[in-house]
Amino acid sequence: MILEIPTGKGHHINDINDFSQTGTRHSVENSDPILSSLGDYAAAARQAMTPVAAAYFMGGAGDEVTLAQNRAAYDRYALVPRILTGMTGGSTRLSLLGRELTHPILLAPVAYQRMAHPHGESGTATAAAALEALMVLSCQASEPMEDVARAGTTCRWFQIYMQPTRDATLTLVRRAEAAGYEAIVVTVDAPISGVRNREMRVGYELPDGIAPVNLQGLPPPPPLPEGGNAVFDHFMANAPGWADIEWLRRQTGLHLILKGVLHPDDARRAVSAGADALIVSNHGGRVLDTSVPTLVQLPAVVDAVQGAVPVLMDGGITRGTDIIKARALGATAVLIGRPIVEALSVRGAQGVAHILRLLRDELEIAMALCGCSSLDMIGPELLHEM
Numbered sequence: 001m002i003l004e005i006p007t008g009k010g011h012h013i014n015d016i017n018d019f020s021q022t023g024t025r026h027s028v029e030n031s032d033p034i035l036s037s038l039g040d041y042a043a044a045a046r047q048a049m050t051p052v053a054a055a056y057f058m059g060g061a062g063d064e065v066t067l068a069q070n071r072a073a074y075d076r077y078a079l080v081p082r083i084l085t086g087m088t089g090g091s092t093r094l095s096l097l098g099r100e101l102t103h104p105i106l107l108a109p110v111a112y113q114r115m116a117h118p119h120g121e122s123g124t125a126t127a128a129a130a131l132e133a134l135m136v137l138s139c140q141a142s143e144p145m146e147d148v149a150r151a152g153t154t155c156r157w158f159q160i161y162m163q164p165t166r167d168a169t170l171t172l173v174r175r176a177e178a179a180g181y182e183a184i185v186v187t188v189d190a191p192i193s194g195v196r197n198r199e200m201r202v203g204y205e206l207p208d209g210i211a212p213v214n215l216q217g218l219p220p221p222p223p224l225p226e227g228g229n230a231v232f233d234h235f236m237a238n239a240p241g242w243a244d245i246e247w248l249r250r251q252t253g254l255h256l257i258l259k260g261v262l263h264p265d266d267a268r269r270a271v272s273a274g275a276d277a278l279i280v281s282n283h284g285g286r287v288l289d290t291s292v293p294t295l296v297q298l299p300a301v302v303d304a305v306q307g308a309v310p311v312l313m314d315g316g317i318t319r320g321t322d323i324i325k326a327r328a329l330g331a332t333a334v335l336i337g338r339p340i341v342e343a344l345s346v347r348g349a350q351g352v353a354h355i356l357r358l359l360r361d362e363l364e365i366a367m368a369l370c371g372c373s374s375l376d377m378i379g380p381e382l383l384h385e386m
């Protein structure tokens, strides 16, 4: 399936072989094997990416236990489908923070997408808009947030890490407001990078020409004091706390979403602090290895917030049936991370559009086969825990 996607820049993306200045090691021709699942794209991405880019985009922290278990958690549940339910008027529609969405598949914030392909975040945004998928842009994007917002009308959530100073955080938020973003997603599970052994083994560093352009000009962390501890006195010297979330809540009228919530007590605290939604996430197993798989922890967070705010989740989603299972355990919507950059590296924006189409199709087919004509019909009674 070849998709022609308007880039928003007056031409169509058809040159999938322009791999200059990226972490992609060879071109992928249109005649390459048919890619029919997100797993097929992951396998193709292993060939398409340089070892350095693959270590960054596909790796996790430590022994990658959480990375593997995020995915394995879906296989612990079998589906118990219902029959003869009728599907008239069926759809995957939902409402989320005042927006009507045609399906519950969001694009997670993923940094440095131009390292995967020159189409970068703008290409992803174009594909997301074509497939009506809400996209979250990383503050560590390799393109200016204003350009990406222009490239795709569904790129409307902006992710931030709390910066070393409140002024710097506000600078990002004000830019996002001005660019038309509707939500600030604050990632709270990575005040410091995890132990990325896979990256260390290949000597990972950003290639020339790829940079976190939206952070340029903002103050770096304070220097390491003489005799100080690198973790506590340098990287974590200005680590954010709940007071900073409450402060940020007062600074902006945009929706405020906390990403990286796993403990039910933190979920309750986030709601009290004014969060409009939560994302159950362990950063795709990239930060604290052996942290709990997200699907395992999702029900506790859903139970803790008692419907006060929508609970989204990410981690390991590659199949429509995964989305059904997440939804059955209380997720309003899901996000995908690695599949975006895997598809991008293989076929640029066309690849991203294709995996979104594949996942939407799989979700619709799985719903139909489970006897669910709407997302609201998906409940825990569909699951058998093995």
Ligand SMILES: Cc1cc2nc3c(=O)[nH]c(=O)nc-3n(C[C@H](O)[C@H](O)[C@H](O)COP(=O)(O)O)c2cc1C
Residues within 6 Å of the ligand: 056, 057, 058, 070, 108, 109, 110, 111, 138, 139, 140, 159, 187, 259, 281, 282, 283, 284, 285, 286, 314, 315, 316, 317, 335, 336, 337, 338, 339, 341
């Ligand atoms: C290469 C890469 C870069 C990421 N960059 C960010 C980021 O800048 N901000 C953020 O909040 N999460 C980031 N994440 C985490 C994702 O948003 C998401 O939580 C995770 O990828 C979901 O798991 P999945 O990859 O199994 O779908 C990144 C993930 C990957 C794989």
Ligand SMILES: CCCCCCC(=O)C(=O)O
Residues within 6 Å of the ligand: 111, 140, 190, 191, 192, 193, 194, 283, 286
């Ligand atoms: C302090 C953690 C920075 C990580 C930046 C990008 C990211 O979230 C990821 O690679 O994962």
